[in-house]
Amino acid sequence: MKTSDKEINIVFEICGSAGEGTISAGEILSRFMSAQGFEIMSFDAYPAEIRGFGKCVAHTRVSSNPIYSPGKLADVLIALNDNHAISQLSALKKGGILLYDSQPAKPHEEDQSVVARADAATISYGVPLTMLAQKAAGNARGRNMVALGAVTALFHLDRDAFTNSIKDRYGKKKQIVIDSNVNSFLEGFDWTKENIDKADGISFQGVTPPQTKAEQKGEKLIINGNQLVAKAALDADLKFYAGYPITPATKIMEILSKELPKHGGTLLQTEDEISAIGAVIGAGYGGIRAMTGTSGPGFALMTEFTGLSVMAEVPAVIIDSQRGGPSTGIPTKTEQSDFNAAMFGGTGDCPRVVLAPTDTTSCYDATVLALYLAEKYQTLVVILLDFFLSNSIRNIDVPQKPAPKMLNANIAPDAADLDGYQRYKITDSGISPRTIPGTPGGMFFATGLEHDAYGRPNYTDKGHLAMTAKRFRKHASVLAEAPAPVISGMDAGGADSGMGSGMGSSVGSSKGIPDKDGTPKTLDIGVISWGSSAGAAHEAVMTAAGEGVSAAAFSSMMLSPFPEKQLAAFAGRCRKILIPELNYGGQFADFVTKIIKRPVERLNFITGRPMAAEDIVEKIREMI
Amino acid sequence: MNTIPTDAVTSGPVRSGPDHPAVSGPATEPGTEPGTAAGKAAETAAGSAAGTEQAGYLDEKLAQVRAMDFLQYRSPDLPTWCPGCGYFGIMDAFYKACRELNLAHENICAVSGIGCSGRTPIFINSYGFHTLHGRSIPVATGLKLAREDLTVFAMAGDGDALGIGGGHLPHAARKNIDITFILFDNSIYGLTKGQSSSTTPYEMKTNSHPVGNPDTPLNPVKLALAYGASFVARGYAGDPEGMKQLIKAGTLHRGFSFIQILTPCVTFDKTNRTWKALKEKVCSLNLHAPAPDNMENAMRAAENEPYGTGIFYQDKDRPSYQDILRRMQNV
Ligand SMILES: Cc1ncc(C[n+]2csc(CCOP(=O)(O)OP(=O)(O)O)c2C)c(N)n1
Ligand code: SF4
Numbered sequence: 001m002k003t004s005d006k007e008i009n010i011v012f013e014i015c016g017s018a019g020e021g022t023i024s025a026g027e028i029l030s031r032f033m034s035a036q037g038f039e040i041m042s043f044d045a046y047p048a049e050i051r052g053f054g055k056c057v058a059h060t061r062v063s064s065n066p067i068y069s070p071g072k073l074a075d076v077l078i079a080l081n082d083n084h085a086i087s088q089l090s091a092l093k094k095g096g097i098l099l100y101d102s103q104p105a106k107p108h109e110e111d112q113s114v115v116a117r118a119d120a121a122t123i124s125y126g127v128p129l130t131m132l133a134q135k136a137a138g139n140a141r142g143r144n145m146v147a148l149g150a151v152t153a154l155f156h157l158d159r160d161a162f163t164n165s166i167k168d169r170y171g172k173k174k175q176i177v178i179d180s181n182v183n184s185f186l187e188g189f190d191w192t193k194e195n196i197d198k199a200d201g202i203s204f205q206g207v208t209p210p211q212t213k214a215e216q217k218g219e220k221l222i223i224n225g226n227q228l229v230a231k232a233a234l235d236a237d238l239k240f241y242a243g244y245p246i247t248p249a250t251k252i253m254e255i256l257s258k259e260l261p262k263h264g265g266t267l268l269q270t271e272d273e274i275s276a277i278g279a280v281i282g283a284g285y286g287g288i289r290a291m292t293g294t295s296g297p298g299f300a301l302m303t304e305f306t307g308l309s310v311m312a313e314v315p316a317v318i319i320d321s322q323r324g325g326p327s328t329g330i331p332t333k334t335e336q337s338d339f340n341a342a343m344f345g346g347t348g349d350c351p352r353v354v355l356a357p358t359d360t361t362s363c364y365d366a367t368v369l370a371l372y373l374a375e376k377y378q379t380l381v382v383i384l385l386d387f388f389l390s391n392s393i394r395n396i397d398v399p400q401k402p403a404p405k406m407l408n409a410n411i412a413p414d415a416a417d418l419d420g421y422q423r424y425k426i427t428d429s430g431i432s433p434r435t436i437p438g439t440p441g442g443m444f445f446a447t448g449l450e451h452d453a454y455g456r457p458n459y460t461d462k463g464h465l466a467m468t469a470k471r472f473r474k475h476a477s478v479l480a481e482a483p484a485p486v487i488s489g490m491d492a493g494g495a496d497s498g499m500g501s502g503m504g505s506s507v508g509s510s511k512g513i514p515d516k517d518g519t520p521k522t523l524d525i526g527v528i529s530w531g532s533s534a535g536a537a538h539e540a541v542m543t544a545a546g547e548g549v550s551a552a553a554f555s556s557m558m559l560s561p562f563p564e565k566q567l568a569a570f571a572g573r574c575r576k577i578l579i580p581e582l583n584y585g586g587q588f589a590d591f592v593t594k595i596i597k598r599p600v601e602r603l604n605f606i607t608g609r610p611m612a613a614e615d616i617v618e619k620i621r622e623m624i
Numbered sequence: 625m626n627t628i629p630t631d632a633v634t635s636g637p638v639r640s641g642p643d644h645p646a647v648s649g650p651a652t653e654p655g656t657e658p659g660t661a662a663g664k665a666a667e668t669a670a671g672s673a674a675g676t677e678q679a680g681y682l683d684e685k686l687a688q689v690r691a692m693d694f695l696q697y698r699s700p701d702l703p704t705w706c707p708g709c710g711y712f713g714i715m716d717a718f719y720k721a722c723r724e725l726n727l728a729h730e731n732i733c734a735v736s737g738i739g740c741s742g743r744t745p746i747f748i749n750s751y752g753f754h755t756l757h758g759r760s761i762p763v764a765t766g767l768k769l770a771r772e773d774l775t776v777f778a779m780a781g782d783g784d785a786l787g788i789g790g791g792h793l794p795h796a797a798r799k800n801i802d803i804t805f806i807l808f809d810n811s812i813y814g815l816t817k818g819q820s821s822s823t824t825p826y827e828m829k830t831n832s833h834p835v836g837n838p839d840t841p842l843n844p845v846k847l848a849l850a851y852g853a854s855f856v857a858r859g860y861a862g863d864p865e866g867m868k869q870l871i872k873a874g875t876l877h878r879g880f881s882f883i884q885i886l887t888p889c890v891t892f893d894k895t896n897r898t899w900k901a902l903k904e905k906v907c908s909l910n911l912h913a914p915a916p917d918n919m920e921n922a923m924r925a926a927e928n929e930p931y932g933t934g935i936f937y938q939d940k941d942r943p944s945y946q947d948i949l950r951r952m953q954n955v
Contacts, residue, residue, distance in 0.1 A: 240770055261953045266769045266946075271795040275762040278755070278792075282735070282766025285753055286774070290766065308756055437751040437767070437774055440730045445699075445746050447754035448738075456701060456746065 006207045008038070009063040011071040014147070015088045016080030017053040018046065021144035024169070025078075026058020027393075029148060032165035033062045034222050034395035036158070037209030041067045043392035043610065048247070048331040055084040064210050068359075068535035070392065072612030075202065078147050080129070082114040089114065095121045097200050099150055102126030105140065123200045125154065125192075132187040142184025149188025154198060156205040159189055221396050225363040225389035229319060230255040232367035232399070233291055237407045239265040240283040240290035242276040247331045248390040249293040249321045273298035277305040277318060284315040285446065287410070287436030289371050293319035296338055297328055303346045306380050310350045310471060312446040313424065313432070315374035321385040324608060333608025334387035336531050337583035342382045343560050343591070351472045353377070354560035356384040358486070358534035360394040362557055368402045369483070369557075376409035377474045378434055384559070386582070388610040389532045410434055418442055422453040426466055430473030475561035482558045485566050487517040488538045489552030490545030497552075515573065519552035525620050526574030527553045528567070528600075530588050533580050533611035540616035549624055564595050571596040576623050578603060580616050694723035699749045705740060708899070710861030710887030711808060715747060717859070717867035718806075722750075725872055733774050735764040737789060739781035739815045740889075741808035758789025761796045764803045772946055775875060776803045783813045786822035786842050797851035800879040802944040804871065807844055807882070810889040811897050818892030828896050844884045845926040845936055849919065854879035854939040856922065858932065860906040861887035862899065866933055873935065879944045886931065902931075909934035 012029060016022035023044050030042040041061045047054025061071040073093040079085030079100040092098065100114050110116060115124045127150045133142040145166065152162050166185055170178045223231075230252050233241070241260060243253035257267045270276040276292045283290035294302065299320040309316040322338045324330025342354045353373050357366040363385065370381040413421060413433035423444035425432040432453075435442025445455040450467060452458040491497045497518035515521045525544065529537040534555035541551040554570045556563050571577055577596070579589040580603035589602045603619045605611070697719040705711050722732065732750035736742040738757035745752025751774075755763045764778035778796075785793060785807050796803070811823040812830065819832035823844065827836040848856045855877040859867035867885060874881030886906060888897050909932035911921050922937035943951065 240766065242766065261949070266949065268765070268769060270762065271791055274759065275765075275792055275795070278759045278762025279766030279769070281755075282753075282763035282768075283770035284766075285763070286767045286770035288770045290770065304756055305759070312753070312755075437733050437771060438730055440728075443730055443749065443751050445752040445754065447746075448756060449754065 007064045008204060008207045009065065010061070010076065010202060011074045012058075012060045012062065012076045012078065012151070013074040013088060013091065014058040014078040014080065014144070015085045016056055016144070017084055018049075018056055019053070020056070020080045021141070022056040022080055023058050025080075025144035025148055026060055028165055028169050029058075029151070030060050030393055031169070031222055032157075032162050033060070034220065035165060036161065039063045039065065039067045039210060040222075040395050041070050041392060042394075043070060043388055045608070046332055055081075055087065057088060064207055067394075068539040069613045070388075070610050072609075072614040076151070078151065079114045080143055080147065082108055082112065085114040086112075086117045089118055089122075092118075092122065094119060095123070097154075097202070098122050098124040099147060099154075100124065100126055101129040101143065103128040103131045105130050125150070125196050127188065127192060127196070129188070132191055133184050136183040136187040137180030139180075142180055145181045145184035146188035146191075149185040149190075150192040150196075152185075153189045153192035154196065154200075154202075156203045159186075221398055222393060223360065223396065224391050224393045225357070225360055225385055226251040226321070226391065227255060228360060228363040228396075228399075229293070229367045229383070229385070230259065232364040232402075233371065234259055234263055235399075236368040236371045236402050237289050238291055238371060239263075239288040240268070240280065241265070242268040242270050242279040242283075242290070242292050244270050244273045244276050244294065244298060246273075246295045246298050248323060248387045249295050249298075249319060249385075251390070252293045252319065273301040274305065277302040277309075277316065280316050280318075281305060281309055281312075281314050284309075284374070285312075285437070287438075289317075289375060290315070291317040291319065291371065293321065295321050295323050295331075296325040296341070299338060299341060299345070303341075306352065306382075307346050307348060307350050308448045309380035310352055311348075311448045311450075313378040313434070313471075314446065315378055315381075317370045317374050317381045317383065319383045319385055321387060321390045323387045324606070330608060332387065334532070334610055335582050335606060335608070336384075336386055336533065337587065337606070338384060339530070339559075339581075339583065339587040339591070342384050349468050349472070351379070351475050352560060353379060353381040353478055353558075354384060355381065355557055356531040356559050357389060358531060358555050358557060360389065360392065361396050361399065363389060364399040365483070366557055368406055372402075372406045372409050373478060376411065377431060377478060379471075379474060384531060386532050392610070410436075413442060423455045424451060424453045424467065424470075426453060426470050428473065429477045430470050430475075431477065432470075479558070479561045479563065482561070482563070485554055485556035485558075485563050485570075486534075487515075487519055487552055487554050487570060489519040489523075489541040491518040491520070494545070496542060517552075520550045521573060523550050523552050523574045525549060525551040525576050525578055525623060526570060527551065527578045527580065527616060527620075528570070528588075528592055529553065529555050529580055529611075530559060531581075533582060536611040536613040536616055537580060539613035540620060543613065543617045544620045547621075549620060551620060562591075562595070567592065567595055571598070576601060578616070578619060578623060580604075580611055580619070582606065582611060692720075692723075694719040697722045697729070697749050699747050701746050703747050704743060706891045708888075708890040709740070710810060710885075710889070710899075711741060711744070713861040713864050714806070714808060714867060714885050714887060715744065717864040718744075718748070718871055720864065720868045721871035721875065724868070725875055727775055727875075731774050732777070733764075733767060733771075734777045734779060735760045735767060736779040737781065737784035739784050739808075739813070741779055741781040741784065742815070744779050744808075758784050758787070759792070760784070761789060761792040761803075761805065764805075765796055765799075765801045768801055768803050769946065772802070777875075778803050778805045780805070780807060781814065781821075782807065782809045782811060782823045782844070783821040786844060786847070790822065793847070794851040797848060797853040797880050797882065799945045800852070800854050800942055800948070802879055802946065804874040804877075804881040805883065806871070806874075807884045808887055809844060809884050810887045810893065811841070812889045812893045814889045814892060818889075825896055831892070843926060843930075845882075846923065848882040848884075849922055849926055849937055853882040853937075854942045855881035855935070856937040857882070857935045858884045858886065858909075860902060860931075860933050861885055862902060862906070863933065870933075870935065873938075877938060877940070878947070879939075879942055886933075905931040906933060907931060909936065911936070 045057040076097045129143040132146045280290040324333040357363040374381040449457040527537040537553040544551040577600040586602040734745040737760040760778040768776045813819040820830040857870045916938040
């Protein structure tokens, strides 16, 4: 991706109360920026309650360079509601910009206005949002659009293109709705142009976005993790989805309820999550690709069936989009605290596959891979998403459709196998050729009891050992074809060695011999991370490298089985190791420590916000 | 392995041998001594005979069953139920129903929960899935929705279906999932050795309630009717012919078929649902109006005829879940 000469890297936050159009304003801003060719990463924070006046924040990072994390602090805070915005001031950069309603419907007590509470270094612009909305549409509903008009004028954005983005957003609504939104926007734009003396240095004028509009037409998707999971599942031939509503996974079910029937599949809303995973296992036993999605509370209910999937060797895919926990926890906050539950939850020696996408794009890859692995290895695959990945919006390249081999993975018995068919034949790979019901001569009995090669209950010590070992052997087979971990950072010559599927390749620099992944051979700091924290870790080591610290980041989408050898090799290159994650004590850190057998530094947050590169950088500085 | 010769019943327990020692006696969970009937794999396929040792009787019985060809639906594995258990009779009726419906083995799928009843699919020469305690209905639902071409049976004990799995029955019924659900109702927990279940009578002494069950029992037929099952019937384990007719009718019914079978647990219930008591009490349903789609009559019979057998209710016109989806989605 070519970066322009003049670079832009700005975090916008719009803060209001539920019902003030905060989230839709954020969405329009993101879509506009994407249409302009910028990289975006957005997410919303909103209350769990549907009604009421809870605080909403729409957070959007816009950049002319690749983005790996959402950015911790805002450059621009747009306050639709002073009360809530006051509590958001702590997330505004020192010297940041505040845009507020200078003539609210009800005047604030002096010290209750956001502008009064803002830091002295803040550059504040008062715009009469309510008044201008009234003027444009006869009511105050368009305050959010007035604010966007002001933003457009302030930062020299393309007014006409922005108008089109608004029209696109409300395109299906009545003309009067479109008109009042557009008019409010234009009022805000004109008023600001006329009345505001610009005191900040942010301007989009002269910035060449990384992609030209022509390039991105049809090639970019503005999408969040949930939407991408649903899309990937359809592309990967999903034919059955069962679910029970729960934030943040509900959307996957809702999308598939529309789309699955068009693809010859079935969606089942069940009475609970036990039933959902039960039905998925029934469908998997029937030979079609099936999946369910949930969050912590539902995943807890599914636990007994996860054991059955592994024991009876029936494919099943569960998405657990993590939220704050335990129990009902914090439904609309992000966390990475289901690591242990996904990896080790349940009873018995129960080898399962666990994948955790590290960014939006890899939600697609993980879903395709999960359906493939579940089918081929006849086992349970858990995909660990989180509230942030589920909901944060990125503009990404349209993913490549899965290769045919990914779509047809069941290893069926041949004629010889069917002669005295052993459904649970002991094999080196751990995979026993599997018939599906309806196959003459391939009948078998599946059970959650320990069993012999025919599937008949068998409780001998020898038998149990042989079957347990066989089930565990699948792990080695999975690992052999799983995507390699990603090691990223600055190579020894100072170039970004890249993240994502293409591992660092910029080998050979004058400043030292880098490792084969492109990062320095010996490292002061290695940052090992998983899931949605990986982007922040990558960005942090880049920043640290810029400050002269030799650092690299290691992450793996495969959590179980884990690429332990690569981990140990990476750790061996690092003087110190840092593990940032969004849980209280470091569930992943405990896991890594067991593998590398040495202490690690931990960085843990349960603030409900995604991992911030800035915090990791700060920790790295401390560690040096 | 797959086409079972009719003489399979003579071929001895498949599980015997050094690697697969025969599991003997009642399939109880380990821990305490099995009940009175320990140690004998039952050799009879008929329900009413207790495990007699007399070779003459067995020979005669074997000659009889060999003469009928429903045994092809029996797997080579010998049931591990206690001799005299009512479940033998249910299986007998099941095999015969399959035979008369001429079901292809590979298109039958029997899904069960956990309990003595849960073992049933092992003894059927078809695809079988022994799932989790209480969960046969969700798994059978997913399987049927995935594979409409299969004939899917769900089987469960009373503890299985109405206790731990009680949350699933209403939904399979109201959705009208096209499966046949057979409730092996012995009003006791068999596999765990005689604790009260959701259908144990009030005040009956059980291993979990030694001075009497304080709970009021559920009425399974009434529940099924209230949940909206489109086919509701009751059979009796001592009446293979009657059960066979019900299983056949339930299988042919397009939608959720609920069949309660009154059956004794000879080992852990010596007072209530015994063969003797059942024999005395069970009778044909006395529905006042012959039309089986009369819900009022069905409800009344469910209330007043706890031992009446036959079809309580059938709505032949109600579309199955998959029919409804097809209609709504226009495909
Ligand atoms: C989750 C769970 N809890 C408890 C058990 C132990 N258990 C096995 S079977 C059973 C009850 C069996 O009674 P019922 O369902 O009436 O079937 P029956 O044995 O009488 O056929 C219980 C409690 C189990 N297997 N799983
Ligand atoms: S239900 Fe009762 S009689 Fe039948 S096998 Fe179980 S314990 Fe024995």
